[in-house]
Amino acid sequence: MITIRDLAEQLGVSVATVSRALNDQLGVSPELRQRVLDLAAEMNYRPNVAARNLSTDRTHTVIFMVHRRRFPAAADPFYSYIMHGMEASLSLEGYSIMLLTVTDEQLAQGPQSLPALQEKRADAVVLAGPEFLPGFILSVARLGLTTLLVDNALRETPFPAVLADNEGGSRTLTDHLIKVHGHTHIAFLQGPKGWISCEERSAGYQFAVNAAGLESHIVESEDTTPETGQDAFLRAIKDRPETTAIVASNDAMAIGAMRAARQLGIKMPQEMAIVGFDNIFWSAYADPSLTTVSIPTIEVGRLAARLLLERLYGTVTASSRTIVATQLVIRNSCGCMEAA
Amino acid sequence: MITIRDLAEQLGVSVATVSRALNDQLGVSPELRQRVLDLAAEMNYRPNVAARNLSTDRTHTVIFMVHRRRFPAAADPFYSYIMHGMEASLSLEGYSIMLLTVTDEQLAQGPQSLPALQEKRADAVVLAGPEFLPGFILSVARLGLTTLLVDNALRETPFPAVLADNEGGSRTLTDHLIKVHGHTHIAFLQGPKGWISCEERSAGYQFAVNAAGLESHIVESEDTTPETGQDAFLRAIKDRPETTAIVASNDAMAIGAMRAARQLGIKMPQEMAIVGFDNIFWSAYADPSLTTVSIPTIEVGRLAARLLLERLYGTVTASSRTIVATQLVIRNSCGCMEAA
DNA sequence: TTGAAAGCGCTACCAT
C-alpha cells in the first residue's frame, strides 16, 4: 500500500505539501501540484479512508435507515428506489451509502440500540418511512448526525424532510374521476393513521370531493396491501352500494380492490373505476391497467442526497420540507382509453 | 466524545488494559475487566470506528455491488431482498453493508473506476448478478478484498459463489407439467445467454424434457421482462402451434406471456399452461395465479453474509459454490386447483 | 497481569 509519505519521499517534498496538492488546497505552486498529481496517478496512489476519517472526523458515508419490513416491501420496492437514487448521486461526490434496517424493538429502544449510529459510522442519516416517530427522530438528531426524513415529517417541529406531493397528486387524481368521468360517489381506501403519505393522499381526495360538492366516503385499513385493499373495497360497497369509483391509498390496495370487484362480477371500469397511487411497475399489468400517480423515486433520492450534502457543507440552513412533484398516469382503470 | 483514555484515567489504569478489556482479550484480571466494562457502560462509551479501522486495517464493512439497472429491478426486487438478508445477518456481527451500483462504463473500465473499492472502504465485497464478467471479478479479487459472487459464478476457475438451485427448481417445475398435467409439448422461454441463472433453468427444463422422451423447444430472448416474455410467447406458438405449456425463465416473462395469450383469446390454464420462476409477490395476483418456483432470497443473503465472515476470519478456505434450495409453488396457471 | 509507547495514514496548525 502506497501512502503520501511514499509520494513525498519520491518527490523530495513534505507530506504536508503532498496532502495539500491532493486535496486541492491552496498553498502549492501549480507545477509542484502537477508533479504530485502525476506521481500519484503513476504510482496508483489511493488515500487511506480510515486515516482521513480519523483525522477529519468525517466518514463520507450516509446511512439509509428504514424499517426492516419496508425494505424491500414485497409489493413495492419504493425505498429501494429511493436508496438507489441516493447512491447514484452520493457516489458522484465521493460519498458512500450504508443500509441499516431496524426492527420494531430497536425502534422502541431508540438509537442507543443501533451501534452503527452510535459509533458514528456515518456523517449523516436518512430516516425513510413513516415508522420513525418524533421521539426517535429527535434522539437521532441529538446524536449529532445530520438527519433527514424521507416519506415522513414532523408535524410541529420544523425538521428537514423530503416528500412526494401526495396531496396534490391525490387531488388531481380524484379530480380526474370527477371532471372527466363524472363520478359522484367516490370512496377513498385509507391506509393507517399516522402514515403521513396516506394522510396527505386522503386530504387531497377530500379536497377534490369537497370542492365538487360531493360527499366524501373514507374507508379505513390497517395496512396498504392487496389484502387490505380487497377487504376495504368490500366494506366500501357494502356501506354505500351507490359507489362507482374508488381511490386507493396506493396501487397495491387498488389491485386488491380490483380482485374483489372481479370476484363479484363487477365490470371495470364500466361499473367501477378504481385508481391507485405510486405507479408501481405491475400497475401497468393490472386488468384493466391501472390509472395512478407516479412518484419520481429516483429524483426523491437525488434530492435527499443533495439536501444532505448541502447541510454537511453548511451551504444551506433553512427550508424544512421539500416537496417533489408527482404526475398523473392515465391508463384504463379510470375509464379512459377503453378502446385501446 | 469519550475515549478509552477517559476510561483509563477514571480507573487509574492504562489505555492498553482498557482496550484489552473492551476487546475481550486475555491478560486482564476478571475484576478489573468488569470494572472497565461497567464504567464503559455507565459513561456510554462508544469506540471510534475510524481509529479502530486505522490501526487494525479492517473496516467491518461489506460492499454490496450490483449493476445499476438491477437495483432495484422494477419488476422484481430480487437483489434488494438479498441485500436485505445480508444486512440483517451482518448487523448481528457488527458489520455494516454499503450499496455500490455500477454502470456499464464502470464495468468496462474495471475496478479502477470505483473509488469505494480502491480506497478499501470495505473488507469484503459481494458481486451480485450476472453482469460481472470473469475479467472484472478477478481484478476485484486481486484488489485484496474478500470477494463473493451471488447469482453468478465462474465456470472454470473455482471461485466462492452463492446461487439458488435454478436447475433443480426448473427440473421439478417442468416435471410437474409433464407428470401431473401430461403435457408433451412444452416450450422454454430462455433469457439472455451468459446469465447463469437463466442457463441453469434452461438446463433443468431440458433435463426434465429429455428424461420424459419429449422434444425440447427453446425460444430465446434478449431480456427477461414482461415485454420479452410476450414476444417470446408469440414466437413459440408460431414456431410450434401444438405447444400447450410454457416454462418461462422468470415470473416477469411468464406474466408477459400470459398477457399475450389472453390477447389471443387462449384460455388459461385449459388451453395453455404457463409457469414462471422466482415467486415474485405479484405472481400470486396474476390471472390465473402463477405456478412458479420460490427462491429464499433472504436466506441467500444470510448465507452470503456467513460465508463472507467465515472467510474474513479464516475459519474456512474451501468450498466454492453454495447452492440454496428452491421450492415449487403450485398455483393455478399450471392447471392445478382449477376449482379454487 | 499491567503499562509504556510506537505506530496506523492523514490533516492541519504553526513556522519559516
Add this chain to the structure above:
DNA sequence: ATGGTAGCGCTTTCAA
C-alpha cells in the same frame, strides 16, 4: 509556497 510536527483514537508489541 513549503516544511515540521502534533495529534485523531485505537491496537499491539515489548518490557516490567
